[in-house]
Amino acid sequence: MRADAQRNRARVLAVAAEIFASEGLSVPVHEIARRAGVGTGTVSRHFPTKEDLFAAVLLERMKELSEQADALTGSPGAFFTFFATLVREAAANRGLAEALGGAGFDVEAAAAQAGYDVTARLNALLASAQESGEVRPDITYPDVKALMAGCLSADLSDPATLDRLVAVVSGGLRGTARDS
Amino acid sequence: MRADAQRNRARVLAVAAEIFASEGLSVPVHEIARRAGVGTGTVSRHFPTKEDLFAAVLLERMKELSEQADALTGSPGAFFTFFATLVREAAANRGLAEALGGAGFDVEAAAAQAGYDVTARLNALLASAQESGEVRPDITYPDVKALMAGCLSADLSDPATLDRLVAVVSGGLRGTARDS
DNA sequence: GTCGAAACGGGACGATCATCCCGATTCTAG
DNA sequence: CTAGAATCGGGATGATCGTCCCGTTTCGAC
Numbered sequence: 001m002r003a004d005a006q007r008n009r010a011r012v013l014a015v016a017a018e019i020f021a022s023e024g025l026s027v028p029v030h031e032i033a034r035r036a037g038v039g040t041g042t043v044s045r046h047f048p049t050k051e052d053l054f055a056a057v058l059l060e061r062m063k064e065l066s067e068q069a070d071a072l073t074g075s076p077g078a079f080f081t082f083f084a085t086l087v088r089e090a091a092a093n094r095g096l097a098e099a100l101g102g103a104g105f106d107v108e109a110a111a112a113q114a115g116y117d118v119t120a121r122l123n124a125l126l127a128s129a130q131e132s133g134e135v136r137p138d139i140t141y142p143d144v145k146a147l148m149a150g151c152l153s154a155d156l157s158d159p160a161t162l163d164r165l166v167a168v169v170s171g172g173l174r175g176t177a178r179d180s
Numbered sequence: 181m182r183a184d185a186q187r188n189r190a191r192v193l194a195v196a197a198e199i200f201a202s203e204g205l206s207v208p209v210h211e212i213a214r215r216a217g218v219g220t221g222t223v224s225r226h227f228p229t230k231e232d233l234f235a236a237v238l239l240e241r242m243k244e245l246s247e248q249a250d251a252l253t254g255s256p257g258a259f260f261t262f263f264a265t266l267v268r269e270a271a272a273n274r275g276l277a278e279a280l281g282g283a284g285f286d287v288e289a290a291a292a293q294a295g296y297d298v299t300a301r302l303n304a305l306l307a308s309a310q311e312s313g314e315v316r317p318d319i320t321y322p323d324v325k326a327l328m329a330g331c332l333s334a335d336l337s338d339p340a341t342l343d344r345l346v347a348v349v350s351g352g353l354r355g356t357a358r359d360s
Numbered sequence: 361g362t363c364g365a366a367a368c369g370g371g372a373c374g375a376t377c378a379t380c381c382c383g384a385t386t387c388t389a390g
Numbered sequence: 391c392t393a394g395a396a397t398c399g400g401g402a403t404g405a406t407c408g409t410c411c412c413g414t415t416t417c418g419a420c
Contacts, residue, residue: 002417005367028407030370039369044409101281102333138344142334146345150330153282154322164318165326172352182387185397208377210400219399224379 009046012036017057020095025054025105054095055110061096062116065089069121079129080173082122083144084166087151091162097152100145135173147173189226192216197237200275205234205285234275235290241276242296245269249301259309260353262302263324264346267331271342277332280325315353327353 015036019027029050033040047053068085072078090097099107111118119141126144129135151165195216199207209230213220227233248265252258270277279287291298299321306324309315331345 002366004417008367029409030407033370039371040409041370041411042368045367048409050408136348139348140341140344143341143345143348146334147327147330147348149333150327150349153329153333154326161320161323164320165323168316168319168323168327168349168352169330170352172348172350182396184387188398209379210377213400219401220379221381221400222398225397228379230378 021093024094025098051105058110065118066116079125080170091156101149201273204274205278231285238290245298246296259305260350271336281329
């Protein structure tokens with residue numbers, strides 16, 4: 001790969017990450033190209049479709065999150081900790097939140113394409129939390145995803161909101177719950 | 181209003197209600213007109229914008245739901261019952277679910293325009309449930325809306341899924357929770 | 361330094377829709 | 391029955407975007 005092409009690719013990726021995070025998925029590709037100081041053709045050569053671009057952006061964060069999940073595995077409350085981490089990550093990333101909420105692209109597909117399967121990690125943490133009785137046994141992975149999307153659908157301008165929602169959901173997921 | 185115009189308006193409204201419920205908000209106005217057997221001009225004359233059409237569709241259901249809420253007021257667990265009713269209503273109505281999830285139109289505005297303020301009802305039920313200690317005191321109305329959206333974002337082809345999610349959220353909202 | 365290949369820029373294209381407009385049609389009061 | 395006004399149908403219009411294409415520029419191996 002030519003050096004200039006490599007630079008441009010990295011630049012587009014960085015700009016796209018920033019824009020997707022702050023403005024969501026609906027920003028036009030033209031705008032990303034403009035802010036990156038390249039032509040639209042350059043973007044679409046490196047990332048044939050908008051979804052490819054989004055998947056590439058996601059790839060970096062996925063790696064980190066996967067490692068974090070692995071580090072947590074085995075410790076008590078790992079599922080709840082990782083759940084909160086994921087929600088917080090998405091709360092700070094509008095594009096990711098939209099994708100998780102179903103609007104736009106398929107996060108699972110992008111994650112799978114990435115190779116770092118955060119989905120599988122969360123699933124595993126869920127299963128062991130259920131075995132140890134930390135989480136109601138009837139809950140499924142899609143349930144968790146939906147509840148996560150719910151937390152993200154709120155207006156998060158007040159950071160306490162997210163904590164409250166995560167607390168509600170976490171409490172509801174426990175087989176044995178406790179007072180607020 | 182001319183008799184034929186009245187008939188057409190009612191017909192468009194009925195068809196739109198059916199289509200919005202089964203296929204969501206993204207269906208083109210042309211398609212609604214086509215299935216109603218009228219021209220697009222007829223639709224846009226009765227309902228200047230797509231959002232007006234959606235608001236008119238909502239109006240009918242809002243009336244029913246508001247009355248249900250009023251009937252419940254005062255009885256124990258009213259908040260939880262009404263919450264479940266609302267979620268079930270939206271689960272059977274893809275357009276409403278999308279609107280509640282933030283994609284598309286502003287439900288609150290449509291409801292307010294309708295005069296039947298389901299929002300206010302749910303808010304009142306929440307407040308009295310908090311006074312009686314049924315619901316955590318720190319919860320806000322937007323929190324409830326977000327959690328509702330979460331329940332609806334799941335794949336609901338299995339009806340048990342909705343029950344499970346409502347149970348989790350209800351349990352999480354209680355000041356004092358209980359086993360699954 | 362030269363030249364072929366790779367990459368670039370950005371405009372063209374095509375698809376999707378909501379909304380508006382206007383000539384044709386239908387209703388209804390008198 | 392008739393005239394005029396309300397209504398109708400559906401194509402035109404305009405906006406938004408993602409994707410593709412191609413003439414031009416730049417890179418880098420030799």
